[in-house]
Amino acid sequence: QVQLVESGGGLVQAGGSLRLSCAASGRTFSRSSMGWFRQAPGKEREFVAAITWSDGSTYYADSVKGRFTISRDNAKNTVYLQMNSLKPEDTAVYYCAASYYSGSSVRGVRVYDSWGQGTQVTVSS
DSSP, rough: OOEEEEEEEEEEEEEEOEEEEEEESEEEEEEEEEEEEEEETTTEEEEEEOOOOOOOOEEEOOTTTTEEEEEETTTTEEEEEOOSOOOOOGGGGEEEEEEEEGGGGGGGGGGGGOOOOEEEEEOOO
């Protein structure tokens, strides 16, 4: 498994931006696909974005496409989620996760074996 620590959450007004970071340790980061998920109160955890280890392909939920960007820096063992044009419905706890899988399967929560503790993002209207 890999240890993951998220940071960068906070309170922002609608239309604003935040950048989340997730620092990884414990296994070869460059061979881990990385994903971001979120969970709002009373709702299931949902996929937000992912980036594969094999070729750097990126995947996004329709709800964030065009507003969020996932990226990774293998030299720093860190994955980022740049969130622009934030909406109140983006309010949730955001989790990063690591997986050995690649391809479009990285959209699925079950392919991830390691999770961070989460960081709260609150978007006010």
